[in-house]
Amino acid sequence: MTWVRKSKTKPNGKKPPAEEKKQYLEAEFTKVRVVDFDLKELVILPREIDLNEWLASNTTTFFNLINLQYSTISEFCTGDTCQAMTACNTIYYWYDERGKKTKCTAPQYVDFVMSLVQKLVTDDDIFPTKYGKEFPNAFESLVKKICRYLFHVLAHLFWAHFKETVALDLQGHLNTLYAHFIVFIREFNLVDPKETSPAR
Template sequence: MSAGRAHSYTWLNNRLEPTEIPAHKYMSLMKRWISAKIDDVQLFPTSPSTVSFAPNAAFVSVTAFSVSDSEDWVGRSSGFPKEFASTCKTIFLQMFRVYAHLYWSHFVDPFYHLNLEKQLNSCFSNFLLTATSLDMLRAEDLEPVQMLVDLWAANGTFPPKSKAYSFAHVKSGEKLMQCGLEAS
């Protein structure tokens, strides 16, 4: 599976060796892996008896999801394990890779041809805003879709105070917008 010439995504086989596989198989394995993680009650506790309550907490700081080496981590008081944040980051990265592949290999056919590009853009832009605000993706992770990030920052899809916007090269996005206007 790839996202352009510079980004090839491999899957770890049973011997933990990177293996190149077709995109549809990568997505199937990824979906199964994520489902197994979410269904694991040790990683994602579901018992209401373990839920903690913080009466004065208006919100959780977005930096609370950062991976921490200390003995206090996000979700600890509710029974979430120490590796919860790093597992979530891996889940977000895997999902991002699928989006990147879809944009590079399937945007025109089928999304554009079926008039579904607005739905894809809406889902992906919201995914990026959420993933970046929770520190689930880093700026370098976005490289395969950097031009899209730049464009969305320049055209107002990303709010200027968002982390996704801060990862953009707005001047490049403005140039892309200008090219689009000249082409029309």
């Protein structure tokens, strides 16, 4: 009955290449953290703080941290190595102000994200810094948009550049940042859970 079993040898007589191990799934790398702390405690809204103030403060911090984390591997993320903005089986497209869908390289996408977020978080009409100045009505939807884009960057870092992150011995920082960010966006329902599925 050997003719019923599928052969592991290709028709040309060669064995298929062994599937490369995914370091971001290996316990020795995923357990590494910078802090051993309950991250949920860091994201819970303090009683004395306004929700929008809390969202603004955390969103700005995550923007800076994700931008910094990306900068550590940016020399490896090029138009040649990352011809599309991907994470697992997902390709992320950029949508311009008019809603036009554009496929771009990962470094272009990250540049679009970081430029947009920088513009938003430094706009005092959107992220007010003066006491008593009101947040805009659409503030929460803007925070959701920012967090969604920042998640795309984190997902790409894990999926496409975890090997480089490990080589730089920065996986603890990436793991901690990722876990902290996920706990934050889940606490305040900022990103649709379906959106975060590529990095599960």
